Amino acid sequence: MPDLSDAPVSPRDSALRTLAVEQAAIGDLKAKLDAHFDRACELILACRGRVVVTGMGKSGHIGGKLAATLASTGTPAFFVHPGEASHGDLGMITPTDLVLALSNSGETGEVTALLPLLKRLGVPLVSMTGRPDSTLARHADAHLDSGVKREACPLDLAPTSSTTAALALGDALAVALLEARGFTAEQFALSHPGGSLGKRLLLRVGDIMHSGERLPQVALGSPLRDALLEITRQGLGFTCVVNADGTLAGVYTDGDLRRTLDQHRDVLSLTVDDVMTRPGRRIAPNVLAAEAVRIMEDGKITALAVVDDQQRPIGALHMHDLLASGVI
Incomplete structure (x- = not known):
């Protein structure tokens, strides 16, 4: 853990260090893209239902954004809170769906508690974690490695680099699916009718x-x-x-x-x-x-x-x- 007794750095130096650490974390993702990424894309493209994204805490926030990005780029998706899923919301998931679960540790209790139920439903599981040997990763049909060497937080505690990496990896997944589907600008506009893009591409x-x-x-x-x-x-x-x-x-x-x-x-x-x-x-x-x-x-x-x-x-x-x- 860094020595916090050192003289404090300037706000700008702190910001530059944070950006450098997070930039490096995103750069490291390139080497982590492997056959599991291809498999994840295959499973999602073959899904006849919807992609159900779940995650707890900061991973949940990233998951919510990822679900929205998928939904607006041709992959029907929505977010389910894992805690609520164990208390009734699991009924939102059908056998034709696919679950995409995010957890930096891969051991988040509220998420791993869903594994037996998902297996019973026979729902494909794609996980995104920072630990390929974690419980969530081992039980997934495809695992996306979003691990980082360290957080940008000087305490190496607050999710910073890890959430940035997960966000970037989620975007990479959404764009790969978009291109695989041949998703067009007009199709994008159909899900954004209220925006200026929708007006330019839809209004005649x-x-x-x-x-x-x-x-x-x-x-x-x-x-x-x-x-x-x-x-x-x-x-x-x-x-x-x-x-x-x-x-x-x-x-x-x-x-x-x-x-x-x-x-x-x-x-x-x-x-x-x-x-x-x-x-x-x-x-x-x-x-x-x-x-x-x-x-x-x-x-x-x-x-x-x-x-x-x-x-x-x-x-x-x-x-x-x-x-x-x-x-x-």
Whole structure:
């Protein structure tokens, strides 16, 4: 045990030492990855139920995070407190599940007490401990060695390096499973619909466009005055201009209006055909809203006409809609 009678180090030196010790602990994990890691991945990938993660104390906190990471990356998982498991919560575990148990010592009483019950259920067990010769490790179908040489705590007592190593090893396991499953960014977004990533990967133009009575449009050949009134009425900064068959002929925008005023003296004598933009930027309703952002930014425009397969306007999308939806 370190001699604590030495002169105290500065807070920054203490922090640097802690980071160095924990960095070394993570680095040492590379040499510990062996056939047991491969076996653990095989067992989890073959699991038809869920991965039930358990652990006590600090290992339990790491286990809770690991369960959440697994669940959000394609491996259904949840955390069960080992103490509660012995008092009824074991009923959450079914024969189709797999248990992933964390214990730095591998001898935590609340965790090892579950071993006979898990064996009776026939549930595969993957353990993560700092001692490959521990009770938990010996009874597991696959053991992940998260052992460290020492804790970053100067007393070598408080779980620091050991929890960091377990956290990193858990992340390595989750990522290996993610890649083995071919897990995609869109699948990730499905479990994060409330976040900005979910909005970028899930929200489509049709979800946020203005449609029905909120769709600004005038017929080809209409007086320019009608187009201006429609732009003002809908407040989207543009109007669609449609052919007799209902297809999009072009658009008339605020920018077109400024150019019209610069180039024409008698604007009231004009029809929208004379000054509209042809064919006009357009987008399909099933396109990701994030792609609409890119089109607007590239074209330096603030609105798009939304058209169906026959190029008939069915909606209108403004940059403000994308801002309000959280896509940008």
